[in-house]
Amino acid sequence: MTKDDKLTEEKIFDAATEIFEEKGLAATRMQDIADRAGINKALLHYYFRSKDKLFNAVFDKLAEKIFAKFASIFEEDMPFEDKIRFFFTEHIKFLQKNPKLPMFIIGEVNRSPELLSKFLDRININRIKEKISGDLGDDISPDVIPHLMVSIISLSVFPVAAKPIISGILDSAGIDYDSFMEERIKVAPEFVINAIKQQQVESQNKRK
Amino acid sequence: MTKDDKLTEEKIFDAATEIFEEKGLAATRMQDIADRAGINKALLHYYFRSKDKLFNAVFDKLAEKIFAKFASIFEEDMPFEDKIRFFFTEHIKFLQKNPKLPMFIIGEVNRSPELLSKFLDRININRIKEKISGDLGDDISPDVIPHLMVSIISLSVFPVAAKPIISGILDSAGIDYDSFMEERIKVAPEFVINAIKQQQVESQNKRK
């Protein structure tokens, strides 16, 4: 019973996760979830009372997943440049395994902004900000640290979130998307590191 | 007649544009469009035969809009660094006026990738690639030009596309989103320019 119980509930939850992630709340049909889980539609309501309840359960799980790795990376004890490299390696690989996740999260938060709290409660931005600030020293103004953070996220998330478009554009230039993303794991961090280096150089030139 | 005709059709089209852009195809109700246009639902079908036809008309118009400015910028006759600055100024200002546009386009292309052709037909990637390649000279490998292009787009589009999330995160660090985006018009291009400069420096060091 308990064994089967877990199994049915899990089957439902997994099916719901897949479909919600792909189509979003509005375009997902309860019948589709039931079909993919291989059970009757009424069973969905037996285990999760309503579509919204089921959706919230799925969203909670995914929200946890996407930030689980993310926040910890900048806590690691290594030179800042290696942190940047490590971040892009881990984050892009994670996104390649979950390509639908960014658009799902952004789209649903866009639709109902209350969902945001589920992330914000879990993450301490100022802590990351101070960590980076400490790593970079006096050559970088604290005011641009948030910009640096947003830039890093943009560079890693956007090419995956907009995959259909990027992929199509690359195709028309004779470039394979997957190879491109493999290169990107190396290219993107060097891009960021170079930008920071140059800013440090200019900041030091000014001081003389 | 002809005057009123245009007016009604336009009222419908404008209302449809607003609602499709905000909610996407699946979550948009024909009744909502009729209400916002202040007319009867049957009139929608009189002017545009079906929801899909209406949607395609709207999508076409928006697809044209988003790339109208975009492609021409790199054709301008100015130093490359100024092109980068000009691009971010124009593009971010455009996105601020149309904040829902990126997510709408990405979301709908994600749902039905055929829509992509409406962009790809209008834009010649290789032309832009060669333009940039010509501007940057030998210090930058042609292989990384596509990465540079994707990076530039990521840096300008993502903070707008993910506005609810970015805005929420910035809030929790005591930063106002609109001020942040105003700064970004200056900060983002310098970030890109610095990254390129540093790469040129390193490329020249290696050559010695």
Add this chain to the structure above:
DNA sequence: CATATCTTTGACCAGTTGGTTAAACTATTT
């Protein structure tokens, strides 16, 4: 002014959607 054409409307329809319910089935407890 009468007629023909175009525009607008309210009422309606068939299909779909999230959700309910009573009954059948299964496992547990006594």
Add this chain to the structure above:
DNA sequence: AAATAGTTTAACCAACTGGTCAAAGATATG
């Protein structure tokens, strides 16, 4: 094995959705 509790199902429902239609209004044409 009988009673109890938990699980699964088919049939059903009310609300909503995109779409249709006949008739009423408006406008132009003769």
